[in-house]
Amino acid sequence: EVQLVESGGGLVQPGGSLKLSCAASGFTFSGSAMHWVRQASGKGLEWVGRIRSKANSYATAYAASVKGRFTISRDDSKNTAYLQMNSLKTEDTAVYYCTSQEIWFGELKDYWGQGTLVTVSS
Amino acid sequence: QSALTQPASVSGSPGQSITISCTGTSSDVGGYNYVSWYQQHPGKAPKLMIYDVSKRPSGVSNRFSGSKSGNTASLTISGLQAEDEADYYCCSYAGSTVVFGGGTKLTVL
Numbered sequence: 001e002v003q004l005v006e007s008g009g010g011l012v013q014p015g016g017s018l019k020l021s022c023a024a025s026g027f028t029f030s031g032s033a034m035h036w037v038r039q040a041s042g043k044g045l046e047w048v049g050r051i052r053s054k055a056n057s058y059a060t061a062y063a064a065s066v067k068g069r070f071t072i073s074r075d076d077s078k079n080t081a082y083l084q085m086n087s088l089k090t091e092d093t094a095v096y097y098c099t100s101q102e103i104w105f106g107e108l109k110d111y112w113g114q115g116t117l118v119t120v121s122s
Numbered sequence: 123q124s125a126l127t128q129p130a131s132v133s134g135s136p137g138q139s140i141t142i143s144c145t146g147t148s149s150d151v152g153g154y155n156y157v158s159w160y161q162q163h164p165g166k167a168p169k170l171m172i173y174d175v176s177k178r179p180s181g182v183s184n185r186f187s188g189s190k191s192g193n194t195a196s197l198t199i200s201g202l203q204a205e206d207e208a209d210y211y212c213c214s215y216a217g218s219t220v221v222f223g224g225g226t227k228l229t230v231l
Contacts, residue, residue, distance in 0.1 A: 009183075015171065035220070037168075037222075043209050044125070044209075044211060044222060044223070044224050044225035045160070045162075045168065045213075045222045045225070046222060047124075047213075047219065047220040047221060047222055050220070051140060059218075061218040061219050062219075064123045064218065079184070097167060097168075098177045107179060107180060108170070108177070108179060109179070110170035110173070110179065112167040112168060114167060115167060
């Protein structure tokens with residue numbers, strides 16, 4: 001069974017930092033890109049960024065709204081992806097999901113975690 | 123990196139068909155055949171319904187279909203059922219990034 005489990009969410013003051021983790025199991029984590037997607041309460045989905053696999057040089061990309069403040073990394077030995085969030089703003093308040101995909105016998109499989117809530121408030 | 127444009131809401135009666143549009147640009151929807159559609163029920167994680175414009179993952183009903191013309195992608199749901207009531211999001215590859223639509227609330231009357 002595939003599982004993505006996010007952790008590390010919580011309450012942080014504006015300007016503060018927080019690091020989210022995403023522990024993966026049940027699929028080939030090391031060969032898969034890992035994405036972060038967020039959703040503010042009552043709002044739509046917003047892509048935050050992604051990190052590719054070692055075979056793709058661990059390349060990262062970010063949404064303009066977080067570029068320069070957020071950093072995505074991964075530890076393939078721990079099957080875990082991370083989202084380091086710095087200089088947090090109130091508008092970063094959201095549920096943060098990690099997601100991944102893999103091709104399984106020619107079909108795309110799409111995996112999502114349950115999400116972790118980040119609240120940026122004084 | 124603007125969000126893709128979707129109607130805020132659509133509705134239909136059980137058994138009817140509805141179509142949700144998703145309009146982007148030549149830098150995202152129009153430039154790649156990598157449009158996906160997600161269904162999200164309240165309090166749940168999104169579920170992939172369509173990928174690569176028109177492919178359906180195993181386990182997804184064949185009542186769901188996708189298409190694309192130019193910079194606009196579409197999701198059609200035929201034979202509407204009560205369980206289809208949810209929020210739907212389109213998603214497109216946009217070069218090195220990914221962009222979502224603003225979401226469409228489907229109400230089954």
